[in-house]
Amino acid sequence: MISWAAREHHRFEAAGRPFVYLVPSAAIFALDDTADDVMRRLTERPYTRDELEAELAERHGHAELEDTIAELARVRAIGELIVPGADAAPPPKIFPLTPFPLTTMVLNVTNQCNLACTYCYEYSEDKIVDTENGLKPKFMSEETARQSVEFMLKESGDNKVAHITFFGGETLLNFPVLKQTIAYARQRGAELGKAVDFSLTTNGTLLKPEIIEFLAENQVGVTISIDGPREVQDKFRVFHNGTGSYDVVAPKIQELLKRHRSRPIGARVTLTSGPLDIKRIYRHLTEEVGFWEVGFAPVTTSPGRGHAISEHGYDEMLGQFRELAYEFLEYSVENRHHGFSNVKETLEEIHKGMSKAFPCGAGLGLMGVATDGDVALCHRFAGSDAHKLGTVADGIDRNAQHAFLEKHHIANKTDCSTCWARPLCSGGCYHEAHTRYGETTRPNLHYCDWIRGWTDVCLQIYGELSERNPAYLAQFDEPMAAERVS
Numbered sequence: 502m503i504s505w506a507a508r509e510h511h512r513f514e515a516a517g518r519p520f521v522y523l524v525p526s527a528a529i530f531a532l533d534d535t536a537d538d539v540m541r542r543l544t545e546r547p548y549t550r551d552e553l554e555a556e557l558a559e560r561h562g563h564a565e566l567e568d569t570i571a572e573l574a575r576v577r578a579i580g581e582l583i584v585p586g587a588d589a590a591p592p593p594k595i596f597p598l599t600p601f602p603l604t605t606m607v608l609n610v611t612n613q614c615n616l617a618c619t620y621c622y623e624y625s626e627d628k629i630v631d632t633e634n635g636l637k638p639k640f641m642s643e644e645t646a647r648q649s650v651e652f653m654l655k656e657s658g659d660n661k662v663a664h665i666t667f668f669g670g671e672t673l674l675n676f677p678v679l680k681q682t683i684a685y686a687r688q689r690g691a692e693l694g695k696a697v698d699f700s701l702t703t704n705g706t707l708l709k710p711e712i713i714e715f716l717a718e719n720q721v722g723v724t725i726s727i728d729g730p731r732e733v734q735d736k737f738r739v740f741h742n743g744t745g746s747y748d749v750v751a752p753k754i755q756e757l758l759k760r761h762r763s764r765p766i767g768a769r770v771t772l773t774s775g776p777l778d779i780k781r782i783y784r785h786l787t788e789e790v791g792f793w794e795v796g797f798a799p800v801t802t803s804p805g806r807g808h809a810i811s812e813h814g815y816d817e818m819l820g821q822f823r824e825l826a827y828e829f830l831e832y833s834v835e836n837r838h839h840g841f842s843n844v845k846e847t848l849e850e851i852h853k854g855m856s857k858a859f860p861c862g863a864g865l866g867l868m869g870v871a872t873d874g875d876v877a878l879c880h881r882f883a884g885s886d887a888h889k890l891g892t893v894a895d896g897i898d899r900n901a902q903h904a905f906l907e908k909h910h911i912a913n914k915t916d917c918s919t920c921w922a923r924p925l926c927s928g929g930c931y932h933e934a935h936t937r938y939g940e941t942t943r944p945n946l947h948y949c950d951w952i953r954g955w956t957d958v959c960l961q962i963y964g965e966l967s968e969r970n971p972a973y974l975a976q977f978d979e980p981m982a983a984e985r986v987s
């Protein structure tokens with residue numbers, strides 16, 4: 502007799518009703534009472550149809566039960582289990598077609614910084630590349646930047662838009678090259694019939710009227726790395742002499758926000774150990790400073806460092822993220838803007854049904870370019886010979902790229918093979934894994950509870966929105982514009 506079993510899924514509740522997130526397809530379904538009863542039974546153990554009938558037909562009726570089983574089977578929430586365990590066959594290893602077009606190039610125009618943030622992955626004990634005594638130039642030359650533009654325009658293939666993000670060190674230390682690169686990329690893009698979109702990340706210390714004017718005029722997207730109010734910012738984000746940076750950056754950011762109105766300006770907060778008050782940081786940066794949106798990321802660090810977030814810290818962070826996410830929900834139900842970008846980004850991935858073979862675009866749609874023109878997985882690996890994927894002069898080394906993708910596919914991460922959050926997490930950031938375990942291939946098992954907890958919160962928000970304001974979700978119907986640069 503054939504038995505039925507639930508396929509891999511995660512059940513959650515939103516808007517007072519149950520939902521399932523189906524892991525193999527990354528699809529979401531709301532369940533009625535009958536479907537919920539069937540799914541619950543089949544999650545506990547395999548059932549034959551007769552057993553299901555015996556337990557559920559009286560309550561739900563034969564016809565209703567039959568229809569529900571058929572519907573759940575159609576959406577592949579349940580399946581026939583002929584040999585126990587057969588449902589757990591390893592997923593096929595699917596690779597993107599190559600050559601995969603480059604969507605986003607992150608140009609590290611300098612590896613130098615005028616701040617000395619204690620937790621910085623580029624300068625602290627966790628650094629991958631020696632930017633002080635190494636062989637890499639401290640600043641990218643105009644010539645290398647031009648070659649990088651040519652590289653990007655070529656490697657972006659048939660994409661209509663190429664995204665160039667300027668990064669550092671402190672990006673604005675090399676403003677002259679940034680400025681020339683934008684002019685050159687515009688001209689070359691126009692010649693080739695391709696639009697070029699520009700953005701940058703900066704610590705804000707070097708902003709001044711002419712730079713702000715240039716960024717506004719050229720519609721350059723700006724993300725400011727800032728940790729919050731003075732006492733939070735000055736804890737780690739300090740100058741080389743140890744003084745805090747808040748009083749220097751705050752007025753400059755105000756000026757930027759006043760004059761640069763052509764693109765929304767975002768803040769990027771690094772969360773560290775110690776008492777967390779995410780709501781206060783959020784309120785300060787949006788209501789008091791005026792940022793359009795704020796994204797939070799836990800610090801990337803090896804364990805044992807003073808600023809590393811503890812297990813308890815992750816729990817605390819999750820609780821506070823949840824509160825802010827529910828505030829986001831209430832705003833979104835009323836079609837009011839809320840700037841908590843972490844939840845919006847995850848909602849978009851959920852809506853698009855993303856099921857990732859790789860955690861991010863690094864080495865695929867996104868690459869980082871070091872000051873000498875070496876191309877690496879992403880900006881955080883730029884300049885690392887061990888993570889090199891080519892040069893802007895010679896192009897992408899397809900063999901190295903293929904070997905990287907082969908090695909880092911989710912199918913190789915056996916620890917993740919039974920995790921319901923893997924369609925969205927896929928093992929997590931390679932840089933975090935490298936810092937934590939010395940190996941980009943390792944899944945980030947130290948933060949699984951946090952990832953699953955946060956994904957569950959976002960699924961709830963998604964379920965709530967799908968019931969209370971489904972029109973809100975329509976904004977995610979468009980294809981993703983660019984790879985995210987974290």
Ligand code: SF4
Nearest residue numbers: 917920923926928949
């Ligand atoms: S790293 Fe952890 S949370 Fe992420 S997919 Fe793997 S097991 Fe799941």
Ligand code: SF4
Nearest residue numbers: 861863879930931932
């Ligand atoms: S998630 Fe990590 S590996 Fe991926 S692009 Fe961001 S920093 Fe690089």
